Amino acid sequence: MCAMAIVAGRADLDGAAEVGFDIELPVFSVGAAGELANVHPQTLRQYDRLGLVVPQRTEGGARRYSLRDISRLAQAQQLSQEEGINLAGITRILELEEENRELRRQVERLRKPAGSSVFAADADGGIVEVERSQRARMWRRQLRADARQLPSRESVRAERAEEGDDMGSRSVVVWGIR
Structure with a gap:
């Protein structure tokens, strides 16, 4: 066509x-x-x-x-x-x-x-x-916004400490996306 x-x-x-x-x-x-x-x-x-x-x-x-x-x-x-x-x-x-x-x-x-x-x-x-496509830019912005919604490393550590988890080698947490 x-x-x-x-x-x-x-x-x-x-x-x-x-x-x-x-x-x-x-x-x-x-x-x-x-x-x-x-x-x-x-x-x-x-x-x-x-x-x-x-x-x-x-x-x-x-x-x-x-x-x-x-x-x-x-x-x-x-x-x-x-x-x-x-x-x-x-x-x-x-x-x-x-x-x-x-x-x-x-x-x-x-x-x-x-x-x-x-x-x-x-x-x-x-x-x-x-x-660069507009869709890719929007996707990256959404990832950044989602990353900002993640709890801070310190708050996760405090929460885990309260639960008795020492965040040893078995715990993996992914932090923010640039």
């Missing part, structure tokens, strides 16, 4: 990424990609050879297209069929549009308040930015 909305112009890659779609995930076969973008499978192969839209490959060598690829295919088709632009022009336009999109994303990241992102390591050990 997302790919169809992108091809129809009702959605874009930035919006798809914002709502959680992995726009780089290679899920569409040659047939599905061709049908979605209204491009003949032989044209897809030509675009791959020319470097216009280069899909990822399965271990067996089959092409798999991502949402980003589908968007590029639809744009290439529209530029070629409706605007009469040649493949060299289409390649340059798509490169510039991708560069523009990346610059807009960087500007958006720079506009976010400090502390709205955290950084983590990806599977290859590279550093990736992970945006």
Whole structure:
């Protein structure tokens, strides 16, 4: 559905990424990609050879297209069929549009308040930015509030002493969450 909305112009890659779609995930076969973008499978192969839209490959060598690829295919088709632009022009336009999109994303990241992102390591050990979600912030605030409701260490010790428990090695108490 997302790919169809992108091809129809009702959605874009930035919006798809914002709502959680992995726009780089290679899920569409040659047939599905061709049908979605209204491009003949032989044209897809030509675009791959020319470097216009280069899909990822399965271990067996089959092409798999991502949402980003589908968007590029639809744009290439529209530029070629409706605007009469040649493949060299289409390649340059798509490169510039991708560069523009990346610059807009960087500007958006720079506009976010400090502390709205955290950084983590990806599977290859590279550093990736992970945006903090509102739900995670609310969860941490609730944990802190709950921790403030816990009795103090001293009051627990006093209560245990009254009960005859010396809080020896068999007792474990977890204190506050930061």
